[in-house]
Every structure is written in C-alpha cells, then in structure tokens.
Amino acid sequence: MKLRGQDLPRFRRKLQEWFSGQRRDLPWRRTKDPYRIWISEIMLQQTRVAAVIPYYESFLERFPDVRALASAPQEEVLRLWSGLGYYTRARNLQRAAREIVERHGGEFPRNLEDALALPGIGRYSAAAILSIAYEEPLAVLDGNVARVLARIEAIRGDPRESARWKRLQQAADALLDGRAPGAWNQTVMELGATVCTPRAPVCLLCPAAKWCRARQLGLTDVIPEKRCKRKPIQLLLAAAVFTDRNGRTLLVPPRDATAGEEVSPLFSRMWQFPAVHVRRDAKPELRRYLAEEFGTAALKTAELEALEPVRHGVTFRAITISAFRVRVPRLPRSAGSRSIELGNLTKLPVSNLTRKIARAATAPGRPG
Ligand code: SF4
Missing domain, CATH: 3.90.79.10 (Nucleoside Triphosphate Pyrophosphohydrolase)
Known part of the structure; x- marks a missing residue:
C-alpha cells in the first residue's frame, strides 16, 4: 500500500511517538552543534555505535571545535582515531576541517552543494548533518533506511542497484516530515538499527507494521535481497x-x-x-x-x-x-x-x- 492522504500523517505520528519513547540516549543526540554531529556521522560510517562512543568522547575532548581539529598535527588526529579503522575518514575529516575554517568562517556549511564539496562528505552524510543540525529538509538513505523502506514498500531486489537506490531515495523523500526532518531521519535510522534489523526484524514491536507490505506478504526474509559476498x-x-x-x-x-x-x-x-x-x-x-x-x-x-x-x-x-x-x-x-x-x-x-x-x-x- 502506498502511503498517501491521511495515512501519511498517521504513519509519521506513529513512528515519531515510538522514537520519542524508544530512542537510545546517544552522546551526539544531546547536541545540535553541526561540528559534533558531523564527527559522529563520520565515525558511525561502517562502525558500530558501541565502538564509536569512547572514540567520539575522547576525540571531542581533544578537538572541541573545528579550529582545534584544523590546526592539529595529522599524526595526533590519526592517533585518536587508531583502532576505529577506515583511516581515510580521519584524514578527510581534517582536510574538511581546514576547508571549513578557510572557506566557511569555521562553520559547517548550510547548503547541500557546499557540504558535498567537502572531503569525505557524500549524499548520505550531508543529508544527515544538515537535517539534524540545521533542519534542512533532506531525507537520508543509508543501508538501515533502505532496508526499512524496501520492506515497507515491498521493493524486491538488491537495494544498492542504482535504479532501485533512486527509487528508495524517492520513497525516503516522499515520507520525510519536512517540519522536523532531523528527528524524522533519526527515527527511520533508529527503526532500521534496532527493530527492522537485517536478519530478524521484530515486526511485533514495530510501529510501521500496519503499513508494511513485506510483512503483509510474508516477504520480510527475502527483502532486501542479500548481496553476493565477494570471495575473500x-x-x-x-x-x-x-x-x-x-x-x-x-x-x-x-x-x-x-x-x-x-x-x-x-x-x-x-x-x-x-x-x-x-x-x-x-x-x-x-x-x-x-x-x-x-x-x-x-x-x-x-x-x-x-x-x-x-x-x-x-x-x-x-x-x-x-x-x-x-x-x-x-x-x-x-x-x-x-x-x-x-x-x-x-x-x-x-x-x-x-x-x-x-x-x-x-x-x-x-x-x-
Ligand atoms: S513490520 Fe517488520 S519488516 Fe516491516 S518495517 Fe517493521 S520490522 Fe521491518
């Protein structure tokens, strides 16, 4: 069932109520500071929340703002990132910090184009940072969100395939609550991270169950389609x-x-x-x-x-x-x-x- 008319506000309300009651209290959810939100979004790429928390805290203690990060020796930035993996993220973070200081007066840019021009910022990170920090109406789409939306709309196949990803982005855009885009994006991400999980979605506790086509059709096991793993x-x-x-x-x-x-x-x-x-x-x-x-x-x-x-x-x-x-x-x-x-x-x-x-x-x- 496509979410339309009165159903859409009901759907949003139901999910937002669930998020208010169930959201995990994470350090980056206690701030609207774009710098802190940016650091958290980069650290969270391909890394579990529990692994990120201590790194996030010690990184911000040493680099409390963008200027501190921009002016630090690269070796120190990497040292604080040591163990978190994917070190290109740390190198790009510092390059971006320097650009923010030089070109944007030390403030994370507010518009999508400028954000995307920064090293290490792709469409997902830009939408997450700008919506959460500045309430820009940009819908995020990452693996968690794609899984939730593919199931709700019963979109079969590999979600990463480009035409399908576009379709999922359109679905994300259509569902976005433009009055509170930051909270909305976090709601859908949280649902994917904690309830609509890859292997065993907890449909009985899911606020979206009533609108979920995969559940109605008994397809939650096959949507999204598993990717063929490359042989190591x-x-x-x-x-x-x-x-x-x-x-x-x-x-x-x-x-x-x-x-x-x-x-x-x-x-x-x-x-x-x-x-x-x-x-x-x-x-x-x-x-x-x-x-x-x-x-x-x-x-x-x-x-x-x-x-x-x-x-x-x-x-x-x-x-x-x-x-x-x-x-x-x-x-x-x-x-x-x-x-x-x-x-x-x-x-x-x-x-x-x-x-x-x-x-x-x-x-x-x-x-x-
Ligand atoms: S009902 Fe189940 S499959 Fe559908 S969105 Fe909720 S958890 Fe995911």
Missing part, C-alpha cells in the same frame, strides 16, 4: 617484532617507504612493524627482507621466535600474519623508523592490525 582474497604477511633489552620495539613509517607498495595500505598507512608479503615460507623471506631493509649482518643469523599467527580482515582481504619476535641488543634503524616501548604503541597512530601483532607479542605466558 587470502594474503600472507610476515612481520618482525624487534625487542631490545629495555623492552623497546621498532616501527617503520606510515608510508609506502619500507615494505613495498603493497604492504603499507594493509596497515592503513599508519606506523607498523616491519613486514613483508610472503610468497612461500615466512621465516626465510622475512629474514631476507630484514637484512636488506636494515643492512645489518647480525640480522641474517638473529633468532626469529614465532608468535601466535594473527588473522585480520580488511574489506575483501583475509590476512594471515606470521609474526616473529626478534631479540636484539640494540634496535636496528631504517629511514624514518622509530623506537617505542612495546606496551606504549598507542602513543603513535597504529592500525588494528599492528595492535593485534603487539598483543600476540605481549600475550600472557610470553616472555617480554
């Missing part, structure tokens, strides 16, 4: 965790400078342990790489002590890392490398993959 590419890496007598280790720079073009992106272009792609046999290949990289004859014979293998997924890549501890009296050096206490790695921007390797090296029962 298996990658093997070997990494060296050097430790000297003082418990310090060595990290190499966050660029493509050391381990070859193809390795650094797997560490999100952050500080990392020396690592190399493995073709056949981790130990000799790592040993060869270390000797070439650090030019120290002693490394040719240094003992490589195997740690628990580390597994990590990055988008469609399934990475297995054979990590080895290399005990040395003095840490070797290569261009731009840094030494740091193994237990203090998070003082530098490091990826989750690097954290996992460090955990393997400091796991209980493992001598330091």
